[in-house]
Amino acid sequence: MFYKASPLIFARAKELRNNTTAAEIALWSYLKTKPQGYKFRRQHPLGIYIADFFSYRLKMVIEVDGKIHNTNKVKTNDTERQQLIEADGIVVIRFKNEEVLKSLETVIIKINLAINTELFNHGNKFPL
Secondary structure (H helix, E strand, O other): OOOOOOHHHHHHHHHHHOOOOHHHHHHHHHHOOOHHHOOOEEEEEEOOEEEEEEEOOOOEEEEEEOHHHHOHHHHHHHHHHHHHHHOOOOEEEEEEHHHHHHOHHHHHHHHHHHHHHHHHHOHHHOOO
16 A cells, blocks of 8 residues: 555655645545545655555545646656656546635546546446
């Protein structure tokens, strides 16, 4: 479930859970209700990375990106990180902080669509 995360990554994840952004708090208020019966974890270690939100059963990561993710260096790192996570068969969906804070209902619709798409793509892998 943790994809061989080190103790340092676990410590950093705990620190991040204690310093949550406003957008992460807003999205967590929905994800902690277990949408469509699927549990999400926040600031979850995945190898050398920490996912903002992760559902083990769905093999889905949800990232909420602040303004720092608009810089070229961070965009490049995000792309590489996402490719490595996806290589483990995990779907990654991303939202900007502003999108979560200003249009949470739309974000929720997109998340539910992604969940339904994953269920469809994997057939009976994820029974309801």
